[in-house]
Amino acid sequence: MTMTSTVHTAADKGPSLLRQVRALGPIALGNMRQAHWSSLTIFLCVMLVVIILNAFLGMSRGFAAASRSAGSETVAVLIGRxxxxxxxxxxxxxxxxxxxxxxxxxxxxxxxxxxxxxxxxxxxxxxxxxxxxxxxxxxxxxxxxxxxxxxxxxxxxxxxxxxxxxxxxxxxxxxxxxxxxxxxxxxxxxxxxxxxxxxxxxxxxxxxxxxxxxxxxxxxxxxxxxxxxxxxxxxxxxxxxxxxxxxxxxxxDLDALTERALYHDQVKNTSNLIMYMGWPLAGILSIGALAGVFNTMLIVLEGRRHSLRVMRLLGFSNAAIVLASVMETILLALAGGVAGTLLVWLAANGAPATMIGSGFTTINYDLRIDALAFAQSLGLAAFLGLLGGSLPTLKSVFQRRA
Incomplete structure (x- = not known):
């Protein structure tokens, strides 16, 4: 009889945790509206990082699109070997x-x-x-x-x-x-x-x-x-x-390339350089954003000590409380990521731009915010929300339990 009860409890643990998280979902959404200044801080921290990242992604993706479509495959260009x-x-x-x-x-x-x-x-x-x-x-x-x-x-x-x-x-x-x-x-x-x-x-x-x-x-x-x-x-x-x-x-003593291949060779290094600059800069800014999210969540959770205690008395597990708080931070970060990407897309997608190319001449291309840039931006936002929300929540919940 005892063995059967133990197995049954273990089997119900997963679904019970999911039900608790679902039950805490509306509370997390309410907390976001109630602590609007803190929510806005997290939202803006992530949005600014995503705007900078999309500016570089827009240049790089625009260069890549231009190199794939520019020039003719039926015209040969001969230059010195x-x-x-x-x-x-x-x-x-x-x-x-x-x-x-x-x-x-x-x-x-x-x-x-x-x-x-x-x-x-x-x-x-x-x-x-x-x-x-x-x-x-x-x-x-x-x-x-x-x-x-x-x-x-x-x-x-x-x-x-x-x-x-x-x-x-x-x-x-x-x-x-x-x-x-x-x-x-x-x-x-x-x-x-x-x-x-x-x-x-x-x-x-x-x-x-x-x-x-x-x-x-x-x-x-x-x-x-x-x-x-x-x-x-x-x-x-x-x-x-x-x-x-x-x-x-x-x-x-000449090399022959198609017009498209020649142009692609001229811009690919510039495109790669933009990417090599964009992601490290976004990484540096992400450290600052992460610190902002972390400190904001610490302050928020400090003000929710009574609420957290009430949740435990109502039977919610520490794991469910942590997941609900992290979900709140991730949602705010994703909202900032979407907003930042949409702002850059509305302001710059398809806009003509120039870059100094080989021979100090100007290369013309169009900025491009595509699905890949959008996915990368949301991935970075979700990462910032997950890391920036989980660490202070774990610290607050389990430290107080101890």
Whole structure:
């Protein structure tokens, strides 16, 4: 008889604890409303940490999304071997002529369709606050515009070869002064006229001035200097065929990548750097938030000594009391996490942003708060609520019992 009773009690222990926690749930919610200043403190501590974290996550996720979608898989970019970007690449006139007969590239009446290109970093002023910002002036060969996916003139006209004329991307016209049709800017001691505005399939590349390569070379005294070559690949095997051709000719000391792969290589290190900065900073701020939650709960529980004693007299176990108090803290922390994420999402999701990339040029992208960023924010909030609530509750409940 005694053995049966013991087994029955052990079997009922779990469900009994759950019933006690459910019974204490409304009391915990009432405590949150009653101790509104303490609840607000916990809420704000967690919300501020989550806002900072989401600011970095938004930049990193925006960079990652841009690198996955920007650029074309059917356009090859050739740069000097071992060059990390166009900025430190050099290509000779002889190499351009050799590529005119290269296989794997779409051909026209005069040979392979290529666009030798040269980029220069130019300085301007932001429309918003007048701060300095760097942009790219890109000189294009005759086929350069045709090799830009989705290219179309939205205002004005295209530049005239041989003249100091340029066209500005939509991102430039929206953010940089003197970049609209009819404006004139001084570059390399020459007066350039903006004669058109353009859009592309990928807005990431709309932060450049485009001009005739001969005019850029003349203005900057870079005659017969080139940094990259763009070419339209011929079918799905075009890249492999082109790379095999480059490997068999020692004069073509060049690397070939798709436009998308080149852009991804340029931004992935920046994206990783943002993440490496964001999480440690969020961790440091979390220590402060954790201290705030911990001290707040200690003060709150000190004021609930009589309530805790009454709960024990009513038959509630210490474990149930601890779980109810921790549940209260976790709910407040999660509410702060949701609020912080929503604030950043409403204020910044999809907003255009810029970052200094390779060659000190400006990389354009959009901030992005997605499901992964939301899940990471809630995970951090729940952790802060769990740790910040359980330690003072255990200390208060079991210390008083002793």
């Amino acid at each position: 071992q060059s990390q970007s166009e900025a430190n690449s050099q290509i000779s006139r002889e190499q351009i002529e050799l590529l005119a007969g290269a296989p794997g590239i779409v051909r026209g009446a005069s040979g392979a369709i290529l666009s030798p290109e040269l980029t220069m970093t130019v300085s301007g002023r932001k429309i918003e606050d007048g701060a300095r910002t760097n942009s790219t002036l890109r000189g294009l060969g005759p086929n350069g515009l045709a090799l830009r996916d989705g290219f179309r003139i939205t205002a004005g006209r295209s530049f005239t070869p041989g003249r100091y004329e340029l066209i500005a991307g939509r991102r430039l016209t929206e953010s940089v002064r003197n970049s609209r049709v009819g404006d004139q800017i001084m570059l390399a001691g020459r007066t350039w006229t903006v004669v058109g505005e353009y859009e592309l399939a990928s807005a990431v590349f709309e932060g450049e001035y485009l001009a005739d390569i001969g005019a850029v070379q003349s203005a900057y005294n870079r005659d017969n200097q080139y940094q990259s070559i763009r070419a339209r690949l011929d079918g799905t095997t075009g890249m492999a065929t082109l790379k095999a051709f480059l490997a068999h000719d020692p004069r073509l």
